[in-house]
Amino acid sequence: MASNQHGQEGSVRHILSFDVEEHFQVSAFWSDARRQQWDRLESRVEQNTFRLAELLACAETKATFFVLGWVAERHPGLVKMLAKQGHEIASHGYGHELVTSQTDREFRDDVRRSKHILENLTGTMVFGYRAPSFSITNRTPWALPILAEEGYLYDSSINARFQRSGKGSRESGVREVVTTAGNIFEVAMSTASLFGIQLPIAAGGYFRLLPYFASRMFLKQLENTGTQVVMYLHPWEIDPDQPRMDGRLVSRFRHYLNLRKTEPRLQCLLQDFSFAPIVEIVQPIREMARARARCEVSV
Secondary structure, eight states: OOOOOTTTTTEEEEEEEEEOOOOOGGGGGOOHHHHGGGGGSOOHHHHHHHHHHHHHHTTTTTOOOEEEEHHHHHHHHHHHHHTTTTTTEEOSSSSSOOOGGGGGHHHHHHHHHHHHHHHHHHHOOOOOOGGGGOOOOOTTTTTTHHHHTOOEEOOOOOOOOOOSSSSOOOOOEEEEEEEEEEEEEEOOOOOEETOOOOOOOSSHHHHHOOOHHHHHHHHHHHHTOOOOOOEEOOOGOOOTTTTOOOOOOOOHHHHHHHHHHHHHHHHHHHHHHHOHHHHHSSHHHHHHHHHHHHHHHHH
C-alpha cells in the first residue's frame, strides 16, 4: 500500500517517532539482575523527553511517542504533557521484554496492561504498538492477531537489519495485514538499499553513526521517489551525560556512539524534512482511528 502523504508545500510529510524508555532498559544491556535494579537506577527519561518536546515545539512538529507502560506509571505527568501538546501516544509494551521471549499469554497481558495505563492517563484511545527491539518476527506469528484483538489498529515493529534486497526482504512503508482476528496495519521502518543490502538508515543508531549529510542524502533519495520515511529515535540518544552501563564492547559502542551529536542533528532534521504522527498522516489509519473514536463516544 502506497503512503504518499504531502504537506502544504508539496513535499512528502514523513513519520517521526520516539521509543520512550530509560537508558538502562535497552535490550543490549538486558539481564535479569539489572532488571531487578531498575527502580534503583538513575531515571533520566523525563528530562530527556521534555527536551525532545521542546525541540519539536520549536520546529512546530508533532510526533508519535511509543511509551513503555513502566515509564508511564512512574512519570504520568510526562505522558499527559505529550498528549496535551498534540503528540500521538502509542504503546511500547509494559516492561520492555522481547516479544520472542514471551508466551502468547504473556504478550497479551503486556500489551493490554500498557494500553490500559496510557489510555487512563490521556483519556484517549491508543491505536499503535511497537515491540521492544522490533522483536515481532517470523517466530511470533500469534503477535499481530493478539494486537488486533486488543484493539490496536497498527503495529510498527518491522526493522530490516542488513537484509538482502529483493525476494524475501521485508518492504518498508505501510501495508495492511490480514490476520485471523481481523486486519491490522504494519508501519515498517524505512530502509535504503546499498550494494544489495537493506540498511535501516532511519533508525537512531544509524542516525548517530552516519554523518548528517549522509543521512540527509539517503532520506532525500527516498523522499524524491515519493516514499514516506518512518524515522525513530530514543530520548536517551540526546543525553551524552547519562551514566555508563557495563556490557559487551559492541553494545557499549553502539549505545554511546556520538550521543553529543544527536541533538544538533535532530534540529537539522526538523528543518530539512516535514514530519507528523502516524495516526495523523497515514490515511487509512487516520480514518479507522476517527471512526473508532466516534463509536466510543456514542457508546
